[in-house]
Amino acid sequence: MNRPRAKNSHRRPLGCNQNVLGNEPADDAHRQKEPPVLIRITDPAHATEAEATDEALYLNRRSVLTGMALAGLLPTAACAQEKGPTLPRLAARRTRNLNETLTSYDSVTHYNNFYEFGTGKEDPARNAGRLRTRPWTLRIDGLVNKPQTIDIDRLRRLFPLEERVYRMRCVEAWSMVIPWVGYPLGPLLKLADPLGKAKYVAFETLNDPAQMPGQRSRVLKWPYVEGLRLDEALHPLTMIAVGLYGSILPNQNGAPLRLVVPWKYGFKGIKSITRIRLTDRMPPTSWNRSAPGEYGFYANVNPAVDHPRWSQASERRIGEFRKRKTLPFNGYGAEVAGLYRGLDLARNY
Amino acid sequence: MAPKWPGFTGGWTLPAITEGKVLRRWGIQLVMALPLALLGWRWAMVLGGADPRLSNLTAEPVDYTINFLGLWALRSLWLTLAITPLRQLTGWSWLAPWRRPLGLWAFAYGVLHLLVYFELDQGGEIDLLLIDVAKHNFILLGMSALLLILPLALTSTHKLIKRLGGKRWQNLHRLIYPAAILASIHFVLRVKGFQWEPWLYAGLLAALLGLRGYRKLSR
Numbered sequence: 001m002n003r004p005r006a007k008n009s010h011r012r013p014l015g016c017n018q019n020v021l022g023n024e025p026a027d028d029a030h031r032q033k034e035p036p037v038l039i040r041i042t043d044p045a046h047a048t049e050a051e052a053t054d055e056a057l058y059l060n061r062r063s064v065l066t067g068m069a070l071a072g073l074l075p076t077a078a079c080a081q082e083k084g085p086t087l088p089r090l091a092a093r094r095t096r097n098l099n100e101t102l103t104s105y106d107s108v109t110h111y112n113n114f115y116e117f118g119t120g121k122e123d124p125a126r127n128a129g130r131l132r133t134r135p136w137t138l139r140i141d142g143l144v145n146k147p148q149t150i151d152i153d154r155l156r157r158l159f160p161l162e163e164r165v166y167r168m169r170c171v172e173a174w175s176m177v178i179p180w181v182g183y184p185l186g187p188l189l190k191l192a193d194p195l196g197k198a199k200y201v202a203f204e205t206l207n208d209p210a211q212m213p214g215q216r217s218r219v220l221k222w223p224y225v226e227g228l229r230l231d232e233a234l235h236p237l238t239m240i241a242v243g244l245y246g247s248i249l250p251n252q253n254g255a256p257l258r259l260v261v262p263w264k265y266g267f268k269g270i271k272s273i274t275r276i277r278l279t280d281r282m283p284p285t286s287w288n289r290s291a292p293g294e295y296g297f298y299a300n301v302n303p304a305v306d307h308p309r310w311s312q313a314s315e316r317r318i319g320e321f322r323k324r325k326t327l328p329f330n331g332y333g334a335e336v337a338g339l340y341r342g343l344d345l346a347r348n349y
Numbered sequence: 350m351a352p353k354w355p356g357f358t359g360g361w362t363l364p365a366i367t368e369g370k371v372l373r374r375w376g377i378q379l380v381m382a383l384p385l386a387l388l389g390w391r392w393a394m395v396l397g398g399a400d401p402r403l404s405n406l407t408a409e410p411v412d413y414t415i416n417f418l419g420l421w422a423l424r425s426l427w428l429t430l431a432i433t434p435l436r437q438l439t440g441w442s443w444l445a446p447w448r449r450p451l452g453l454w455a456f457a458y459g460v461l462h463l464l465v466y467f468e469l470d471q472g473g474e475i476d477l478l479l480i481d482v483a484k485h486n487f488i489l490l491g492m493s494a495l496l497l498i499l500p501l502a503l504t505s506t507h508k509l510i511k512r513l514g515g516k517r518w519q520n521l522h523r524l525i526y527p528a529a530i531l532a533s534i535h536f537v538l539r540v541k542g543f544q545w546e547p548w549l550y551a552g553l554l555a556a557l558l559g560l561r562g563y564r565k566l567s568r
Contacts, residue, residue, distance in 0.1 A: 106400070111408035119544055174409055221541040280404055290542050309487040309538060312415050314472075321469060
């Protein structure tokens with residue numbers, strides 16, 4: 001296969017922690033029972049570090065490095081920067097690119113806000129291993145003609161999978177560039193045939209403290225709920241993601257399916273969705289319920305409207321030290337600004 | 350001749366070490382410098398090309414650093430406030446000389462906290478900083494706390510205590526109480542949703558201030 005390499009192609013470099021599918025992946029959070037979608041084999045021509053070095057020397061150096069790493073004085077793994085996904089691959093066609101550097105897979109999967117697994121940024125990667133994403137069903141009901149319960153295996157095959165590179169802007173003024181895998185939400189909703197009076201879409205995350213230890217804390221009211229206006233939900237940019245970086249979603253990123261709305265703050269992108277309900281009323285949303293003065297229903301990325309505690313005019317791209325200017329609607333204004341014509345965005349934040 | 354270290358009044362003699370005087374005086378400096386040294390070491394690795402997350406600074410080392418420095422400013426301030434009640438409860442008078450270094454460490458961590466925020470969060474632009482202070486109470490509170498302990502840090506030498514006079518010096522240094530209260534609210538406002546950590550610090554502060562109030566009233 002001689003496809004030209006994309007500018008920000010994320011093919012894994014060879015020689016570094018290449019797990020053949022079927023082997024246990026290194027990260028706990030990745031221990032999912034998933035059927036292998038594609039077999040990946042280490043290039044036999046490429047010698048590993050262990051093979052290229054005299055064994056005694058190799059082992060000795062290893063133990064010294066491990067000791068220093070344990071003492072917190074050295075980076076914990078030599079190869080992790082180049083580590084790519086070890087989860088089953090998904091066949092997807094890239095339909096949307098972005099001329100910006102991708103945030104590394106390691107950062108995308110180890111810097112998360114997913115309070116169901118703890119409030120620390122690295123908690124989800126540590127604690128999401130207990131989440132069982134199979135079997136999993138999504139319920140679509142409410143104001144629809146055909147309520148549905150869809151199994152995750154079927155859900156992944158309902159529509160052709162697309163890879164889309166989107167910016168992700170967190171309300172906390174940091175951002176990433178992520179190659180999501182999924183499809184637009186619109187066709188999925190239309191499967192359930194929404195009634196004419198349906199005006200909003202309400203989403204709900206799994207509620208199970210046994211699998212989501214963070215739900216034992218009262219940091220938010222559980223389950224996490226989110227919502228969109230129906231026209232926002234039907235917008236072609238709005239997508240249901242089932243993967244990132246060409247592989248199925250790691251648990252800490254919202255497996256097995258999550259919402260991605262690139263022109264809104266990240267907290268709108270509800271994770272591990274179990275239910276989608278169509279309704280005629282603006283549904284409650286978790287962060288708005290928690291602090292209505294700080295987080296609105298719309299939560300469109302808007303550099304002109306500050307959070308009460310910090311400015312939204314700029315953001316730090318993960319991997320960079322200095323901040324950059326935040327774009328209105330996170331740079332998607334040409335496609336989505338029309339949705340909000342006549343709406344006062346300072347009041348409807 | 351016994352070598353004299355700055356701030357160290359006794360001679361560098363064996364009895365002083367065995368009596369623990371050296372350890373007591375310099376131990377506290379060492380302990381308070383450790384977090385900073387650790388942070389510095391991690392940054393040295395990152396600037397040398399190591400991955401920030403694997404150097405224990407998370408994928409977003411700037412935010413981690415600002416939080417780290419702020420938290421240690423808070424911890425030092427709380428420890429400063431804990432010396433007097435602890436001394437009164439236990440009778441350990443050797444704790445008394447720790448109060449000044451702890452207070453100075455609180456100021457040092459606070460200044461570093463401000464500097465990193467100013468340089469990397471506000472782009473080193475003074476007008477952006479002032480706008481941030483003016484627009485966000487959260488920032489205003491932190492800044493006020495630091496400004497309140499600035500005169501305390503500046504008047505911490507023996508010479509200035511003498512020049513101000515014990516009573517006036519003591520009155521001035523009561524500014525630590527409002528500073529700690531403002532810093533505590535600043536921390537509560539820092540987190541999203543309900544999180545217990547800032548409230549734990551607020552509770553500890555309430556206890557430390559409450560003990561003082563109780564003592565004053567019962568006298």
